[in-house]
Amino acid sequence: MQVDEIHFNHDPASASGDALTIRRNAGGSPIVAPEWRRGAMPQPCAYAAAALGATVTIRARLSGGPRNRTVRVRAIDARIRPRHEGGVLGWLLDLLCAFARLFFGNVLGDVAARPVAFDASGRSGLETFVLAHPRLRTAGVGRRTTEWAWQRRAGCAWKTFDLTLHEVYLVLDVPRGPWTQTASGNDPQLPWTDALDRACVFALGARTRDEAAAAVTRAVNGQILQSYTPVTMFGFLDYRLSDYLAKLAGGVPFVLNCTDCADAVTTLANLLGCDLFEGRFFNMVTRKFLTLGGDPTVGSDWVSWSWGYHEIAWLSQIGPNERVYDGCLQLDVDDDYTDAVHTPKLAVRMPFGSSGPGDYRYRLIESGTGQLENVPRRRSVS
């Protein structure tokens, strides 16, 4: 007996009981079920935790079963092993395995047992299976691997007849714009696994949108090979996310500006289910801030600019009372701006505000209007 195919996104119009509709990147076409098919390269799947209902299902087709008979079939986590080491070493190994499972292990749980009927040629139909004990709603952001041992009931025992391996992305909610969940067509704004690879590393383990947005902002700001330029390098009409991801992977120094950072924060955080927009404000001379790639202990890395505009990520909407994220710089929150003492702070869910010491605006703008452009953007990705 064997598994022939497994469908994770078996209802592309919904994400409440199955996987999201995704694609690899801007090129090619969407990943369609069956994501796992015998003899073919396995395709990943992705789930949005908050969108899931009480029951999550997959569909599977089997062959090589008993002709014209019904047997009970299930799948269990193939990687859970009983302890077989004693003493401190065994305890340590168990702890390491538990830690690895927490961040990288099975979130799909098991496949609940159900009877499967086989026809005269030993083939099943496309059967719906319920996931048992999934951790999809609680495990937090990440890319995980599930290996299932498929078993059939034989007398009083379960006998393993097949193993299948699955790559699973877990995000907090259905991705927000620019990402879409169009059920048909070849929409390049479907979530990309190339972007999920990066976003899931940036926000690994995040369980709330605030945690995810903060982690993405920190990661965008903290890339070591980047430095600042005033020029928008990754697009203004759209966001050339492919180019940004290639830069991150390329290991070669590159430059970017505030728009590029706001794009990265918004686009990757929203891919994980956050609700950010990009928005600009105009005309300012800044206080000294820690530039991209800067060392807070090096005085020359604290810089001031005269800017025609600055663009940041906003939580939900743009306004003086709204919260902001800025991956492009670290503010100086030392209260004496006349001395050489600087205390770096990344703006994460910080109130934009006006003149209060906890306000982003006060900490960034030394002079100038800082007039808000109330044009929320979520640039389409290319």
Next chain:
Amino acid sequence: MPLETRRPIDVEALRRRLPTRDASPPPEGARTGAEAEGWLALGGREIAAGAGRRATREEWRSPEHPDESLAIELVRCDSPEDALAALLERLDQDELAEIPPGPSELGHVSFAHPEGVPPAVYFVRGSVFVAVMSAGPRAAPALAWARRIDARLGSVG
């Protein structure tokens, strides 16, 4: 179509410097010339540039300094006026508060970053808008490359 900018730029004066018509726009695939100077191609692609425009972006790395690279964008427009509009839009996507005019002999209209900031040059030649930007942590000679590209565009036109 009125051209708008939030910078204090005399757009009418810039318009008067444009040719009345662009007789010979450069052919598709016209190269920047960086390959002839031994620079290493890091990639190139078409990019979004607005309705009626066709734009390409190339990146080149210095053969001598791996952290010195250039991004070059060529935007082919329907008219010199639209190329000027593309330039003004690009200025609005640059954070610098003041971007001074470039050398008078560069293109029909040009702007260039001042000394001391990562180099970038923007210019219009006929119906083409060109942006040449230092794309690595080490300052690349954007103005020299802009001049070479302008010469090539001029010779084609």
